[in-house]
Amino acid sequence: MALDVRTVRGWAESLLRGLEAPQGAVLQVGTEGTAPGTGAGVHVTLTYPDGTSVTVDLDDALPETEALVLLAEQLQDSVIESTGGHPVPRCPTPGHTHPATPHVSDGTLDWHCPMNDGRDVHR
Numbered sequence: 001m002a003l004d005v006r007t008v009r010g011w012a013e014s015l016l017r018g019l020e021a022p023q024g025a026v027l028q029v030g031t032e033g034t035a036p037g038t039g040a041g042v043h044v045t046l047t048y049p050d051g052t053s054v055t056v057d058l059d060d061a062l063p064e065t066e067a068l069v070l071l072a073e074q075l076q077d078s079v080i081e082s083t084g085g086h087p088v089p090r091c092p093t094p095g096h097t098h099p100a101t102p103h104v105s106d107g108t109l110d111w112h113c114p115m116n117d118g119r120d121v122h123r
Contacts, residue, residue, distance in 0.1 A: 002060045003041060003042045003058050003060060003062070003064065003067055004042070005029050005030060005031060005042055007064075008029055008042040008044060008058060008067070008071070009027075009029040011068055011071055011072075011109075012027055012029060012044050012046075012071060012075065013027065015071065015072055015075050015076075015109075016046070016075065016079075018088075018089055018111075019075060019076055019079045019088045019089065020079070020083075020086075020088050021046070021075075021079050021082075022048060022049065022079070022082055022083065023049075024048070024049040025046055025047065025048050025049065025082075026046070026047045027044070027045070027046055028044070028045045028046075028047070029042060029043070029044050029045075030042070030043055031043070040059070040060050041057060041058050041059040041060045041061075041062075042058045042060075042067075043055060043056070043057050043058070044056040044058070044071060044075075046075065046078060048082050052082070054074065054075070054077075054078035056070065056071050056074045056075065058070065058071060064107075065104040065107070068102075068104050068109055069102050069103065069104055069109075072102035072109060073101075073102060076088065076099065076102065080099060087099035089111050091113045091114075091115075092111065092112075092113060093113040093115070093116060096113060096115070098114065098115075100112055100113060100114070101113075101114040
């Protein structure tokens, strides 16, 4: 099933709220032709107030769960970089200072500790 802009925009908006994206960051979500050199699929671009940006290309061939995890990972990496390393979302394991990692289970994105096989979950 092909990804659609509305679904991907919903994912991105939800992720950016949870990742505490910097105020003033601009989200653009579109299809073919929205990002130079991209092909079929949905393309998500997040532009920061300083002019830097990240584009995540979600190919139509990706299953939805893989597309959601890819989007979460790439937006998370970008937000962490833009904030100087602030770990978001913070690992749910008490005492851990690293960010959690995204996983999809039963269509829901959860954030897990990367060190303990997903036993601690943050939703």
